[in-house]
Amino acid sequence: MTDAPPVVLDRGSRVPLAVQLADGLRGAGWLRPGDRLPSTRDLARALGVSRTVTAAAYDQLLAEGWVAGRRGVGTFVVGAAVPPRPVADRAPAGGGPGVDLRPGAPCAEVLDRAAWRRAWRAAGDRPPDTGYDAAGDPAFRGAVVEHLLRHRGLPADPDDVLAAAGTSAAVAELAALLRPGARVGVEDPGYRRAVGALRAAGVEVVPVPVDDDGLVVDAVPAGLDAVYCTPAHQFPLGGRLPAARRTALVQRARAEGFAVWEDDYDGELRYDVAPLPLLAALAPDVVVHLGTASKVLTPTLGLGWLVAPPAVRDGLLQRRTATGQRPGRSGQRVFAALAASGDLARHLRRLRRELAARRDLVRTAVAAAGHGCVGDAAGAHLVVPLPDRGTETEAVRALAGRGVAVGSLAEQTLTDPRAGLVVGWAAPARAELGPALSALTEVLAGVSR
DSSP states (O other): OOSOOOOOOOTTSSSOHHHHHHHHHHTOTTOOTTOEEOOHHHHHHHHTOOHHHHHHHHHHHHHHTSEEEETTTEEEEOSOOOOOOOGGGOOOTTSOOSEEEOTTOOOGGGSOHHHHHHHHHHHHHSOOOSSOOTTOOHHHHHHHHHHHHHHHOOOOOGGGEEEESOHHHHHHHHHHTSOTTOEEEEEESOOHHHHHHHHHTTOEEEEEEEETTEEOGGGOOSSOSEEEEOOSSOTTTOOOOOHHHHHHHHHHHHHHTOEEEEEOTTTTOBSSSOOOOOHHHHOTTTEEEEEESTTTTOGGGOOEEEEOOHHHHHHHHHHHHHHOOOOOSHHHHHHHHHHHHTHHHHHHHHHHHHHHHHHHHHHHHHHHTTOOOBOOSBTTEEEEEESSHHHHHHHHHHHHHTTEEEEEGGGGOSSOOOEEEEEEOSSSOHHHHHHHHHHHHHHHHTSOO
């Protein structure tokens, strides 16, 4: 088709126009595989919107694989949308909730499947290994250096970077280097998988309180061997550690001889202003930087990285060589191929646009129920504070009964008594998100603020 499709856009709606347009095209029963869509310029002119709106809508449909572009020819429908069943009708094997609004999952719907297949083919074109490099694939480490500099402002050398099997695996490796009876401070509430990795290594976990700005540095006890923290986007409360606290933490680490393990699990996902400098950029002598591909791409790669001071890096390499333990290289090669082709950068641009739009939808749903939320304009989750754990349990169960899974603060705390829902928005397909958020609004409207 070359005529403008009859899509109605509601400029008074809180739903972004690009989202309305993508939904309208995808749900149009008169579009069939093989139909040609108008150019973004022609469609923008016909609908009376900016070309930015139509380009963003087409980007979303391209990412979903519903349309495909042919260079010099145009954009064509390649798949017909299937209307989703209502949330309450969906129940996967085991009877669990049908729509996952828990934190920590990536937005796989945005990942360009064609780019994904190209990267795997490129990785497969390389000859198989006959040995291994304990530090990781050189091409991957070079790609991480470029990624960190471009997206996180961290200058590094490929020799500074070690591949890892993910953040929790990196924490476990670091814990194995500590002395017997070591004590590591962790944020409370905080990332419980890191706590599990530390305890499995025989490390004593010491809870450190968190407020709206993140780790309370003055409350970090003396006598620690390391502090694990999420300063760019505290998990799960979403605070951003202020510059004064960052400086204070680094000064204490140097003076008291403990290491700082900086988990930058979703640092690429910001929607307002550039993040503050990484701790690793401020103090590379005492900070170990941890990153992961799981939140911006997929856990399929089983992939992360760390940048560490030379003594720590050498210790990790010696232990890997002695034990034969090292992360798999297939995921590293796929990541390197995505970076080399430019597909990784394009994916991150699409991902930020999509997650920012979804964040607005979630905040609107929470506000419609008369509740507030906490968390910086970053990442893919937020917290809805609730008065007590009983109310939290009630809300989680009510949503599960409606086919929606959410996280809770109880799942992420050691001693902290705060209660609330931890709501993510990356995992569901866009078509599932609306009904799930309607259920969230209805349940929250019935519980105490």
